[in-house]
Amino acid sequence: MKSFCLTSLLLLLLIASAVAQPITGRITDSRTHAALPYVNIGVVGKGLGTVADEQGRYTLAFQKSLVAETVRISSLGYAARNLTLAELATQPNAELTPEAVPLAEVQVRGKAIFRRTHTLGNTGNAEMATNTLASNSLGGQVGTVIKLSRQPTRIVNAVFNIARSSPGQVTFRVNMYRLGPNGTPTEVKLLPRDVIVTSPIVRGPITVDLSADQLVLNEDFFLAIELLKWDNPAPNGAEFAFSAALGYFHNEIYYCFTSQAPWKKTSIGALMAGMQPRLSFYVTVND
Known part of the structure; x- marks a missing residue:
């Protein structure tokens, strides 16, 4: 009976280690430190992502098997950041640096x-x-x-x-x-x-x-x-x-x-x- 219980406990621990774990953080402007609303955050190409709220806060669930995968953080007017899921889990509060938005060439016409x-x-x-x-x-x-x-x-x-x-x-x-x-x-x-x-x-x-x-x-x-x-x-x-x-x-x-x-x-x-x-x-x- 003890052996069965121990085996069941180990199985539950293995399952728990594989299921989604949450990362909670905040995205801010690197110069003003103001919150950035509605920033896109996601594991590239994996269908695992979210959007920050109005205050720049986000929660991203992930599986530990994906810790080496690349997370992309992007917002219009800012240089996108790429880091591993493991890095984001260690430092969930991230900053984005403003950059000029390249605009399509427009000719002035009457x-x-x-x-x-x-x-x-x-x-x-x-x-x-x-x-x-x-x-x-x-x-x-x-x-x-x-x-x-x-x-x-x-x-x-x-x-x-x-x-x-x-x-x-x-x-x-x-x-x-x-x-x-x-x-x-x-x-x-x-x-x-x-x-x-x-x-x-x-x-x-x-x-x-x-x-x-x-x-x-x-x-x-x-x-x-x-x-x-x-x-x-x-x-x-x-x-x-x-x-x-x-x-x-x-x-x-x-x-x-x-x-x-x-x-x-x-x-x-x-x-x-x-x-x-x-x-x-x-x-x-x-x-």
């Missing part, structure tokens, strides 16, 4: 160059839903490729159509990324600032005004929404799903589960005779 106002992307708001963002996946993103019809194009606003959601209020970030040579999103952000919005989540469109940024583009781009915070989610979690349609048009959808996770492509073409989901994200533009 107002006459922008002759029309219209939309780019899928404007439908059908109840059919595709990718979701869940309350336990802070830093999770979903987005779609937006193709320009003319160049240059000035971005006026971005719209995200919600098909269904759990009750509550969320804080999210609007991201616009440069596309790589293969058409997938890169880490390069095109917006010159963090566009952070807090809104009740209800069925229908959420419109974000981007006109103040005067962003003029000469390239297709990737438009995404990133979950930063969910106020008082239900004990069993909460989520919201985005409207979608099916078609043969190119409207590539990519998603990642949390901060620093790899982008994955959504496709159901094998099941729908080549038809692809079209995420109901779009932008109003002048071109």
Whole structure:
């Protein structure tokens, strides 16, 4: 009996050593020591990450088997930091150093160059839903490729159509990324600032005004929404799903589960005779 109890105890200890352990810390500015809100923190490529809160505080759960893996800490306007999970566990309070944000080259043009106002992307708001963002996946993103019809194009606003959601209020970030040579999103952000919005989540469109940024583009781009915070989610979690349609048009959808996770492509073409989901994200533009 004693031998059985000892064996069971050792087994429990082994299991406990393998399960997720929490790291709790704070991210601050290296010059002012002020808290940095909504910083992305995650194990690169492992789908294990989170986002700091408004006061720069974060909690990152990890398995001890991953202690040698690289953690990336990043925020717009700051040089990203890479360190091992073991280093972060030893020094959980980290600082980021400000750096200049490289902006895309913009040519000054007369107002006459922008002759029309219209939309780019899928404007439908059908109840059919595709990718979701869940309350336990802070830093999770979903987005779609937006193709320009003319160049240059000035971005006026971005719209995200919600098909269904759990009750509550969320804080999210609007991201616009440069596309790589293969058409997938890169880490390069095109917006010159963090566009952070807090809104009740209800069925229908959420419109974000981007006109103040005067962003003029000469390239297709990737438009995404990133979950930063969910106020008082239900004990069993909460989520919201985005409207979608099916078609043969190119409207590539990519998603990642949390901060620093790899982008994955959504496709159901094998099941729908080549038809692809079209995420109901779009932008109003002048071109």
